[in-house]
Amino acid sequence: MTPRSGRQLHIAASGYRATIASIGASLRTLTYDGRDLVVPFDADEVRPGYRGVTLAPWPNRIVDGRYVFAGVNHQLPLTEPERGQALHGLLAWAEFADRSVSDDRVVLVAVIEPQAGYPFRVEVEVEYRLGDDGLTQAVTARNLGGDSAPWGTGPHPYLVAGEGRVDDWTFTLPASEVFTVTPDRLSPVALEHVDVHPEWDFRNPRTIGDTLVDHAFTGLGRDGEGLAEARLQAEAGTRVAISWNEHCSWVQIHTADRPDRPDVHRIGLAVEPMTCAPDAFNSGAGLVVLDPGATHRASWRIRAL
Template identity: 35%
Template sequence: MQHPSLNGELIDLRAGDYEARIATAGATLVHLRRQGRDLVIPFDAETALPGAWQGKTLVPWPNRIADSHYTYRGVDYPVPCNEPETGAALHGLVGWTSFAVAGPEASGAATPEAAEAVTLVLSLPASYAYPWALEVAVRYALDAGTGLTVTTTTTNAGAAVSPAAGIVGAPLEDGIPAPAPYGVSCHPYLTRSVPLDECVLQVPADRVLDVDAHMAPAGERDVTGSDWDWRAGRLVGSTATDNAYTGLPAGAWQVRLTGGEGEHSVVISAAAPWVQVYSGEHLGRRGVAVEPMTCPPNAFNTGQDLVTLAAGESHTFTWRLWEED
C-alpha cells in the first residue's frame, strides 16, 4: 500500500509475522512490528513529524559536525546549523528530503496491499556546504525469518568546482576534484513497549567517546568499570547515555534490548566501526536509539574513519533488525 502523508509517500511492507511502514521523506522507518509487537518506537506519519530523528537515513554524515563548519583538504565549508543548543550541524543533508520510489518488490508471499521490499532513490545536488553530487538508494527488505534488512548505496555523481572567487567548490588535486567526504548511519529507536529503565541492554563495545558540553568529541576511553560498559548486558535503570562507542567485534556485531511481556529481545546488527547509543530522553525514555555509524562524530573535521568517494565510486552500508524469542 502506498499513499501520501505529511512525511511523503508511505509504503507498507509485510513478510510472515513482520510488518513495516516506510516514509519517502528522509527514507524513514516509521514502524516495524512482529506479531503486533513494536520493535522500534513508532510515530503517526500521517499526522505528525517524527521526534528526535526517529527512523531517518543519515547521509552524507552521521551525528554532528562541530560548530557547523568543517575543513577538508585545505578548504573551509560552513554547513547549516540545525541543532542550536550545541551549534552543530546534525545528521547530514537528506533527513527531510523527498526520496522517490524506485518500485516495490513483491514475491509470492506478499499480499496485494503490501510488498516485501522497496527501494527509495534520491539525487542530492552539490551545494555550497557540500559541493559533491550524490546518488543515494535505500532498500528496505522484510523477510519472514530474518526480519528487516536495510541497504544504503551511495555514489559520487561528480563535484562542483569554483567558477569564480567567492564560490567554494571541491578542492582540486592535480586539476581533479578531490573525492567526496562521506559517512552514513540510521536512526531507529529500539523498544520493548515498556520504559527503557526496565530493559536489559547489551552493547559489545570496549571503548566510548566522551563529549563536551556542545556534544563534540573530547577523547576516547575504556568502558571497563564505568556506567558505559554494556558488554555483558545489564538493566538500564536510570543510566543515561548519548555517546559513540567503538572497539566493536570484527564483522557484524549485535546490540540487544530485552524486556517487556515475554522477555523478547530486539536485535540490531551491522558491520560498522562505531555505534551511537542514546537513551531517548527526548522521547520519554521509551526506547534506545542505536545508530551504527561508519565514522565518529565530527569526522568531517578529524578525518577519523572517514570514507572518501572518488567520482563514480559507490559505498554500501547494510544493517539488520529483528526480534528474538
C-alpha cells in the same frame, strides 16, 4: 493529500511488517507478530526526534558545522542551533523517489545536490527488505560529481524491547571504547576504554536503569561473519536486536531523555550504527572518501529474538 511524513510504503514478510515514509527514507513502523520493534510515529506527523531517518552524508555531529576537505574550508548550516552543530546530514527532510517497490522490498533514491557547505553531488539509494532474518536496510552512495566527496551514513531507529521503558530493559553492547563528549554541546572529547566509565560498559547484559547515554562507541566485538550486534530485552522476556557489518565501525547509543516530555521520555533506545565517528569530517575517523564515480554500501538488520 500526502501525509506530513510523505508517501507511505508498506512491506511484509515472515511475520514482520514495516512502513517506510518517503521523506528522509524513514522507517516509520516495524512490528513482528503485532509488537513494535521500534518507536513508531503517525503518518500525518512531522517526524519527531529523527525517528527512523536515514542519515547522510554524515551521521551525528559536525562541530560548529565547519570542516576542511581537500584543503578547502566549508561551513554547513547549523541544524542543531541550540548546540551550534550540524546534525545528521542533509537528507532528513528530502523527498525520496521510488526506484523499486514489491511486497517485501522497497528501494528509494535521492540526490544530494551541490550546496553551501557540501559542494558535491551524491546519489543515495536506500533499500529496505523483510525476510525470515528481519528487516535489512542498506544505503548505497554513488558520487555523481567530478570531485571526491566526504561520506558517512547510518540509521536512527529507537528500539523497543517490549513493555516498559528504557530504564526497565536489559542491554547488551559488545563495545570496549566510548567517545566522551562535552556536557553542553555533546562535542567529542576523547576516546576512552569503558573500564574507565563502567556506567557505559554493557559488554555483559545489564539493566540500563537511570543511566543517561548519548555517546558513540567503538572497539566492537564481532562474530565469525564480521557482524556486531546490540540486544535489548524487556522484563517479560521479549527481545529485539540490531546487527551491522564491518562497514560500520561505530555506534551511537541514546537513551532518549526528555524529562520535559513525559509522553516520550525514554520510551525507546536509539541504536545507530555509523560508518564513521562523530565529527569525522574533521577527525577523519572512519571517513569515507568517494572518488568520482565510486560507490559505497553499508547495511544493518533489526530482528525480533
